Amino acid sequence: MIRQMRETFAHDTWVMPYLRKYKWLLTLVLFLGSMTFLSAGALMFNSGYLISEAARRPGNIIYIYVPVVLARAFGIARPAFRYAERLTSHNWVLRIVSDFRKKLYQAVENKAMAIKQTHQTGDILSILAEDIDHIENLYLRTVFPMVIGWVLYLFIVIGVGVFNWAVALLLLILLGVIVMIMPMISVAVNGAREFKEKQIQHDFYTNLTDEVLGLSDWVISGRYDDFMDLQTKPIKQIAKLRREDHFFQWWRGFGVQVFFLLAVLTLLIWSGFQFTGSKAQANWIAAFALALFPIIEPFLEISQGASEWPIYQQSIRRVNDLSADPEVLTNQSDLKSDFAQLDVDHVTFHYEDDDRVILHDLSLHINTGEKLALLGPSGTGKSTLLKLLLGDERATSGQVTVNGQDIATLQNARASLFGVLDQQSYLFDTTVMNNVRLGNLNATDEQVKAAIKAVELEPLIQSLPNGYDTQVQESGARFSGGERQRLSLARILLQDAPIIILDEPTVSLDPITEKDLLDTVFSVLKDKTIIWVTHHLAGVDHVDQVRFLENGVFDMQGTPDALYQNEARFRRLYDLDRGK
Amino acid sequence: MIDSRLFKLPGIMGRAIVIAVLMFIQAIMVVIQARFLSQAVVNLWNLKPVGTIVTPTLIFIVSFLARHLLGVFQQRTFYPFVEKTSGKMRSDLMTKLFRLGPSVVEKAGTGSVVTMALEGIDKVQTYLMLIIIKMMDMSITPWIILIYIAFLQWKSALFLLVIYPVIILFMVILGLAAQSKADQQYAGYQHLSNNFVDTLRGLPTLKQLGLSKRYADNVYHVSEDYRKETMATLRVAMTSTFALDFFTTLSIAVVAVFLGFDLLDGNIALLPALTILTLAPDYFLPIRNFANDYHATLNGKNALQSVLDVLEMSEIDDRKALTDGQWRADSHLKFDDVSFTYDNMKTPTLKHLNFEVTGNTKVGIIGTSGSGKSTLINLIGGFLAPDEAGDMTLNGQSLPHLGQDAWQANQFYIPQNPYLFHDTLAKNVAFYVPSATRDAIEQACAKAGLTEWITSLPDGLDTMIGEGSRGVSGGQAQRIALARAFLDSSRRVLLFDEPTAHLDIETEAALKQDMLPLMDDHLVFFATHRLHWINQMDYVLVMEHGELVEQGTPSELSQHDGAYTRLRAEMGGAK
Incomplete structure (x- = not known):
């Protein structure tokens, strides 16, 4: 277990550095947390002494004056420390979350590509965001209670040790069971179980999502019994694990109480021998007998926190795996002159971990202002070709150049070279104005409005109650698919890059919306160079040349007119698309 | 804090009574424990020999252990009930989903349905486990302790009673205000963390715009601003906990001081005084525990509410009304003035539809997006029920809706993205006929044009597909759906909802060749805005703004200048 722990933290960049970075705040949290329970213990200790002393009826109130004042002081100190501790620890954790978010963002940014990946990435991102929450909890639920528990433990043992080292040794062992042994057993027993439960739960989650997504098939097939049966097994497994988990927790809690009882008895019996020399001494007995009771609370938390460790461990490993070294871009330069030509020169490509050749000796030449449509069934390498053009992937052999400069050396200038409009360009959860301005952060309000006008959204936006300050909502839900694409187009207009990549921008639109959007796109971008990946031939008349990509090579190319005249296959597809 | 429907859960009252009895005994143990620990201390204080504390200490030990054992017993007694109830709730929820069908999922979102069935039920479980036991604890334990204290010294008891x-009151005043802020803040936190995920998802776009590096600082600043806001609210919110803490701790201190003065004056002996002091923290313990679990309880209550809300949703009943669900050459389906309104809408989505079809006809449904094509398909499929019963007639029988088992057993529904289950290809194809032979599956795949692709797969028909497995292109997914239909030849009704709109033109053309043979000898409803399909249809329904504006054979419709020709012209595009 210790080895496991060491492994987890061996190359850790997510937990330890922050403990060091904010060590003073951390110390403060731990101090306040310890003081909370020490005050609570001291209150009972002091009160025990107070009433014992008072019961001797000393005749003058002055004898109990100090304990009376102390009782009030401790009574106020405990809640005050607790209040301060909670504020400080939350502040601390939230501060770390800011760091985490930035760090996670940067880690993901390193690997992000401008061309959409599989839709699964979304889930991975959610998992990572959850991992951050887990690490937050690691501090709040495991690290803080544990360290505070240990501080109290040491305090008690040393405090008693001042009077009698043998008793201190006994307490060291008894309370040691609570703060050391029990947490270890918890991690071993319950931890493995919680880990397993998480795994089953994950499978269950996948199954259930599968069932819900395929619900219409289930309903029509009428397979009700099979539908229910699929759930029965994981539900039973989880129920069993959870039952064991609960039973273990209850009995562990009971176990803690038993050892705690032994500690209380130790103190009671010891004080029975130690402080029965005189009446004055005997007043301390109640103090020692009662002092321990408030301290049971943090002791009970330690084991629970420990048993959650395996979940945190998984999260720590995952985020640590993520933050590999960022790729350093070397030899970067700017484009020396205005964009004139883009060349794909005998490019062959396969992924490093896959021998399958995706693009085979492909060449392409585009002059400024030219418009190219790229077609082909899915999986033939259209997306890969776009990634190569942008420099997200490097060709296995051959080269992609802009004005003869290797695209790999132009990565820092990329945003000034390429604008991308894809299937669902992302709109951020902010205003229309802010979203469009992302194209050029220095654009004036007038320029943003002009761009919106150019994409023919001005009447719509002005008709909204909040106008340009309308929130687009999550993923741009406020607007229809066609409107979202137009907003993204406005953004690209502001970006004002010479080459525009259109990656199936109309795939989810109906034909009328599609036609209108394409008309707008090609009219506002008439001076730009356009590379347009499309899934059918609607609007193909806008371009100068059409290329069909199949099995990694271009198998049909030419102007739309020439292809229609000479290629029966093209003619057939074109007519089909027009509803003939 | 408590949903009244909680008490209607079967078996809950019986268990609650058992808990109450155990709680009562436990409270007595708490009293005994305090009494005899004090006894032992007092004996020592009187400088009696250590031997005199043996009996009280033993009683203390026994009652201490009994107290905590009773705690475990309470949980153990109650847990089977909680497990059974939450388990049943989960399976009820699944049954309900099956009965309500995909339209509910569409409305609520897949994510939230799954979350409800998993984490939602888990939260309910935690809630059930907490709420009854904690409520019982609060309503029994303090009062037993208080009665005993009153018996020792009425003055302390009165003070403790008044302070409660x-x-x-302070918790309510400070707490409710602050807590509602905290709840808002919690919602805000959720929003922020969703927003963070959104930012991550928007990364490709930021990268396209060349902003991705710069945005990292933005992420940090947004989070920091949020921290500052949160801390401002937390400061208020935590005051409620502080108030509780402050009053309980200070009360103990006050009781100790009072007792001190009373002892000084000789109004009370040490034993009762010490007992009262020992009992005071236990008097406040239940309410503190309750406050500690506030958020878990609140989450649980909300989860229970939303689960119960779904369980109480009205489902389509009368699913067995249809006697003759077969579709033959002379079968007949009639819509007579059918309208449909979604629950949350004021105006109907479909208005006064009238049409009838006989025998194996291929019916095309065309219209722009939002014209009601999909809703009509859902009505025909029986996933939605019309506003008024009796407007639909099938094989001469007037029906409240088409959600009839006998009708659904006869149909196939092929949407734009047919769902592929996370399973082998063979099992996916055989989804509707799990008992199908390997031969039959292979033949169906051949008819659907899948054979070539299957031979290229590493494990052929046994390759795992679906989410998280091997990627399947849109065209192949449609072919798998076709194979399902080819395999189950007993289903005579085919519903297509825009099956090819997202496919590239070549894939669509090839798929069409394999799709057309399947449509023969079937009743087909085919909703699309891809016009070339209309040439293969026998009959066309033209939808516009939820109304059926034109119907007839394609040639009839193209004869005159109506909605159909207008739509064709608009969709046809340039040239």
Whole structure:
């Protein structure tokens, strides 16, 4: 277990550095947390002494004056420390979350590509965001209670040790069971179980999502019994694990109480021998007998926190795996002159971990202002070709150049070279104005409005109650698919890059919306160079040349007119698309 | 804090009574424990020999252990009930989903349905486990302790009694205000963390715009601003906990001081005084525990509410009304003035539809997006029920809706993205006929044009597909759906909802060749805005703004200048 722990933290960049970075705040949290329970213990200790002393009826109130004042002081100190501790620890954790978010963002940014990946990435991102929450909890639920528990433990043992080292040794062992042994057993027993439960739960989650997504098939097939049966097994497994988990927790809690009882008895019996020399001494007995009771609370938390460790461990490993070294871009330069030509020169490509050749000796030449449509069934390498053009992937052999400069050396200038409009360009959860301005952060309000006008959204936006300050909502839900694409187009207009990549921008639109959007796109971008990946031939008349990509090579190319005249296959597809 | 429907859960009252009895005994143990620990201390204080504390200490040990054992017993007694109830709730929820069908999922979102069935039920479980036991604890334990204290010294008891409502009052005053802020903040936190995920998802776009590096600082600043706001609210929110803490701790201190003065004056002996002091923290313990679990309880209550809300949703009943669900050459389906309104809408989505079809006809449904094509398909499929019963007639029988088992057993529904289950290809194809032979599956795949692709797969028909497995292109997914239909030749009704709109033109053309043979000898409803399909249809329904504006054979419709020709012209595009 210790080895496991060491492994987890061996190359850790997510937990330890922050403990060091904010060590003073951390110390403060731990101090306040310890003081909370020490005050609570001291209150009972002091009160025990107070009433014992008072019961001797000393005749003058002055004898109990100090304990009376102390009782009030401790009574106020405990809640005050607790209040301060909670504020400080939350502040601390939230501060770390800011760091985490930035760090996670940067880690993901390193690997992000401008061309959409599989839709699964979304889930991975959610998992990572959850991992951050887990690490937050690691501090709040495991690290803080544990360290505070240990501080109290040491305090008690040393405090008693001042009077009698043998008793201190006994307490060291008894309370040691609570703060050391029990947490270890918890991690071993319950931890493995919680880990397993998480795994089953994950499978269950996948199954259930599968069932819900395929619900219409289930309903029509009428397979009700099979539908229910699929759930029965994981539900039973989880129920069993959870039952064991609960039973273990209850009995562990009971176990803690038993050892705690032994500690209380130790103190009671010891004080029975130690402080029965005189009446004055005997007043301390109640103090020692009662002092321990408030301290049971943090002791009970330690084991629970420990048993959650395996979940945190998984999260720590995952985020640590993520933050590999960022790729350093070397030899970067700017484009020396205005964009004139883009060349794909005998490019062959396969992924490093896959021998399958995706693009085979492909060449392409585009002059400024030219418009190219790229077609082909899915999986033939259209997306890969776009990634190569942008420099997200490097060709296995051959080269992609802009004005003869290797695209790999132009990565820092990329945003000034390429604008991308894809299937669902992302709109951020902010205003229309802010979203469009992302194209050029220095654009004036007038320029943003002009761009919106150019994409023919001005009447719509002005008709909204909040106008340009309308929130687009999550993923741009406020607007229809066609409107979202137009907003993204406005953004690209502001970006004002010479080459525009259109990656199936109309795939989810109906034909009328599609036609209108394409008309707008090609009219506002008439001076730009356009590379347009499309899934059918609607609007193909806008371009100068059409290329069909199949099995990694271009198998049909030419102007739309020439292809229609000479290629029966093209003619057939074109007519089909027009509803003939 | 408590949903009244909680008490209607079967078996809950019986268990609650058992808990109450155990709680009562436990409270007595708490009293005994305090009494005899004090006894032992007092004996020592009187400088009696250590031997005199053996008996009280033993009683203390026994009652201490009994107290905590009873705690475990309470949980153990109650847990089977909780497990059974939440388990049943989960399976009820699944049954309900099956009965309500995909339209509910569409409305609520897949994510939230799954979350409800998993984490939602888990939260309910935690809630059930907490709420009854904690409520019982609060309503029994303090009062037994208080009665005993009153018996020892009425003055302390009176003080503790008076301070209790004061604590609750302060918790309510400070707590409710602050807590509602905290709840808002919690919602805000959720929003922020969703927003963070959104930012991550928007990364490709930021990268396209060349902003991705710079945005990292933005992420940090947004989070920091949020921290500052949160801390401002937390400061208020935590005051409620502080109030509770402050009053309980200070009360103990006050009781100790009072007792001190009373002892000084000789109004009370040490034993009762020490007992009262020992009992005071236990008097406040239940309410503190309750406050500690506030958020878990609140989450649980909300989860229970939303689960119960779904369980109480009305489902389509009368699913067995249809006697003759077969579709033959002379079968007949009639819509007579059918309208449909979604629950949350004021105006109907479909208005006064009238049409009838006989035998194996291929019916095309065309219209722009939002014209009601999909809703009509859902009505025909029986996933939605019309506003008024009796407007639909099938094989001469007037029906409240088409959600008839006998009708659904006869149909196939092929949407734009047919769902592929996370399973082998063979099992996916055989989804509707799990008992199908390997031969039959292979033949169906051949008819659907899948054979070539299957031979290229590493494990052929046994390759795992679906989410998280091997990627399947849109065209192949449609072919798998076709194979399902080819395999189950007993289903005579085919519903297509825009099956090819997202496919590239070549894939669509090839798929069409394999799709057309399947449509023969079937009743087909084919909703699309891809016009070339209309040439293969026998009959066309033209939808516009939820109304059926034109119907007839394609040639009839193209004869005159109506909605059909207008739509064709608009969709046809340039040239």
